[in-house]
Amino acid sequence: MDKTFEEILAELQAEKEKKAELNGLDSTSKTSIWLGLFKVIAYVFFNFMQAANLHLQEIRDLIANQKVFNLRRYRSEALRFQYGFDLINESDQFKPTYEDNGIDVIATDEEIENSKIIKYAACNRVIDGGRAKIVMKIAPAILDDIFPAQVMAAVAKYIEEISPAGDHVTIINYLPDILKFAFKIKYDPMVLQADGMNIITAKYPVQEAIETFLKNLPFNGELSVQRLETAILAVDGVEDLQTLQIQSKWIDPAQNGYGFYQPVNMSVLPASGRFKIEDFTGLQYVA
Template sequence: MARTITEIQNSILEEKEKHEALKVLNSNSKASIWRLFTYVVAYVIFNLELLFDAHTEEINTTIAEQKKGSLKWYRNKALAFQYGFDLLPDLEDFNNENYTEEEIENSKIIKYSAVTEATTQSRLIIKIATETGDKLTPINEAELEAFTYYLEEIKYAGVAVTIVNYLPDLLKLGIKIKRDPLVLDANGNAIAPVNGIIKPIEKTITNYLKALPFNGELVVSKLTDQLKITTGVLDVKITQAESAWLDATSGVYENFKPIDMSVIPESGYFTTEDTEGKNLITITYVV
């Protein structure tokens, strides 16, 4: 781990004191030429150590992700899936010969994946999603058939796999905002929009959900913290936080259930619109 510039400079000064010929360099002024030289050298060493740290982290990450059979390996293999492409004989890689870079990239339809181990039985849960416009969506039936076959070809013998390719979990929120009437009107609109943001509360919620990693944990208190620092907000209270997920057997969403403190979406991601496109977020503004 990289030392601080001060730590490095102090080690240089300590080494200097060991050499009799350098004892004449005894000024205590930080602006003295010799002290400035030690600072410059310390700064260079500091940046070199940062590079060493970054290199070590990169190597460790590469090793972890290439370890065959690990959760990260399965995740990377899911993201590497190419729809419509054959696997090379006796290999886990696709045959990309005679295809352009654009065609290869377009065939990688799975944009998001997370792999976990089931807690109640010995199997892997592989959650996946693609992108349709600016929204996360499941892949279609034909694509799922090909992806399932692909996993059967590359997975390790004896490993049971469950693919989660669901519509997003529904997220219902009730929020009470104490607004600054100098900044927000009664409908939560910015009186003087900053950067063109007319509804800052809605923008904060959208940004928080977008920042969640795929299969990331939604923490109610963290969302509250983000709302509190939104322009025009004096205080905030989340009065309702519920989620519902798709029942894989019936294909119907289950009833909404309260979110105590946090929740990880069953599908890997959330939507704040119901199946009819109705907004599931209710915001009440008070002064």
């Protein structure tokens, strides 16, 4: 149901041409009565289709946002969290006010927006010990940071209050996974220096390409080794590439910090939802 007004009018005219008894209706004048009627009819059909498409989209939106807790709903609820605001009694909606010296103050749009501190969220369903649970990964606007304990206590209480009884939700608030690599890069000495610096711009385009690649990954997005290699090979001055090693490590609660580096053979999902690079010493340039 995506026809244009012109397409509908053309179909009406085509149907007229099939009727021999209407051959006399052949005037192309702008004031032609039959053409005017066709335009009115086409306009009615066109507006009906537009209204039908709008109604269909509204139905789709209602279905997508229905009050059924699925992974998409959990993610949207995490992003909706307002730090410093409480829920209305017997409701999953936040109060539009906050208390100041015993007085309820109506929050401004800016205060409400600033209270939405969870900027990244991703949810997965996993089986742990034969029991299904929801793993919710969250992060603040600055991806290298994590939320402090008092914030996490508020988030945990909020999720507990809005989630259905019986759902087991684990909230992940980890520092970024650390990515470590070793690449041997054949470079063009007319464009790059032996340390990878661009001769003209004095920048390090391979490093920038890797950082841009990670930045463009969606939160909790899978890192593909092949796609990372493609991003490096696209850098001006890079002629060839050999991947020697790619590893990552993440926060391991059992060790109260980062665990040991693990090899990345083809792809990997970050335990924290995102990656971080501590250094670029693994880049080797050969002419």
